[in-house]
Amino acid sequence: MREDGHREEALGPDGLRSRNALRDDARFFTSGCMTGEERVDCLTATFRKHRYALHAHETFVIGAITSGCGTLWLQGTRHRASPGDLTLLNPEDVHDGTPHDDTGYSYRVTYPSASLVQRLAAEITGHEVQPHFRCRVIRDPAAATRLVAAHLALETYGWSLGTEEALLLAYACCLERHAERFRPEAPRGREQQRVSRVKSMLEDQATSSGVCLADLAGEVGVSRFHLIRMFRNEAGTTPHAYLVGRRIEAAKRRLRRGEAPIAVASATGFADQAHLTRVFKARVGVTPGAYRDGVSK
Structure with missing residues (x-):
């Protein structure tokens, strides 16, 4: 070394x-x-x-x-x-x-x-x-x-x-x-307000399997296509990718507590442990088990 x-x-x-x-x-x-x-x-x-x-x-x-x-x-x-x-x-x-x-x-x-x-x-x-x-x-x-x-x-x-x-x-x-040192808050436009609302909805429903694009779009009064385009422009990603990110963060919190990956997968909206492992490693760089072993109490 x-x-x-x-x-x-x-x-x-x-x-x-x-x-x-x-x-x-x-x-x-x-x-x-x-x-x-x-x-x-x-x-x-x-x-x-x-x-x-x-x-x-x-x-x-x-x-x-x-x-x-x-x-x-x-x-x-x-x-x-x-x-x-x-x-x-x-x-x-x-x-x-x-x-x-x-x-x-x-x-x-x-x-x-x-x-x-x-x-x-x-x-x-x-x-x-x-x-x-x-x-x-x-x-x-x-x-x-x-x-x-x-x-x-x-x-x-x-x-x-x-x-x-x-x-x-x-x-x-x-x-x-x-x-x-300072970053003044710019006035929030209508698009930013809508995206903030959608983010809040996605965070509230992060572990749910019933998140629907039409419901998100309807909540802020736009079409599904307009929602995707608006969200990408403001957040740099799509609503689905943002939702996956929130699920990964929820999985990290549970893994830090020492929970088993199979239990974490079902609790955070993933189809199964294999799905969690594939998505987690693509975004974090290690498997859920390796992450848990490294950072759990």
């Missing part, structure tokens, strides 16, 4: 990478209690074949590439991320993630809640702010090094005063350098 915590690629007698070296490798773990009872999920991964489906998170996504090159689509643009680059996503940023080429990429990423980031931003500025990252992929080797070091320490040693401090200081560095 290298000093940065990543596995060296094993070479065979002919100088070619071994079959094991070409496999994807991913592991979730938790930071422990950062503030009160709040935890931060963490992922370390090397992906050569895995391609994330379009998805979004309820949390911020703060990470750094450690080797190789990955790409992600967001806001209508395909971005490249290489060593020394930070990935700074806001809650509900719709994105994917793919290797740039067959050599793949490795990265370390954290998922702090919006409330944790807002509290930290308030501590930094001395008043309430709504932090927002304008540039989602940005080159900052110093901040990336700090984040990777904190992430590796958490993986190696677990939660402690020192590792909590290191992670919070890494977040503070990202916020101070790259977050907008």
Whole structure:
């Protein structure tokens, strides 16, 4: 293992990478209690074949590439991320993630809640702010090094005063350098109000199998086609994809409590465990069982 915590690629007698070296490798773990009872999920991964489906998170996504090159689509643009680059996503940023080429990429990423980031931003500025990252992929080797070091320490040693401090200081560095301190609320137009209403309905019915596009459209007074187009324009995704995202977040909460994937699948609106596993891995990068083992109490 290298000093940065990543596995060296094993070479065979002919100088070619071994079959094991070409496999994807991913592991979730938790930071422990950062503030009160709040935890931060963490992922370390090397992906050569895995391609994330379009998805979004309820949390911020703060990470750094450690080797190789990955790409992600967001806001209508395909971005490249290489060593020394930070990935700074806001809650509900719709994105994917793919290797740039067959050599793949490795990265370390954290998922702090919006409330944790807002509290930290308030501590930094001395008043309430709504932090927002304008540039989602940005080159900052110093901040990336700090984040990777904190992430590796958490993986190696677990939660402690020192590792909590290191992670919070890494977040503070990202916020101070790259977050907008204020983001005034723009007046909400009719389309935004309708989409907000549909989002609320989808969240309320996230685990129900009876969600109907016609009912959603009727509730806000538009056609089904107009709803899909309007929702995509405002939210960056379709109503169904948004619903799946809410189900994934509900599944994560249950898995963090240690529930079995088969029970989680039936409780969160998936057809069966195989359906949950397929959709979960496409958006999270690991299977539900691997996620539960990494972050459950």
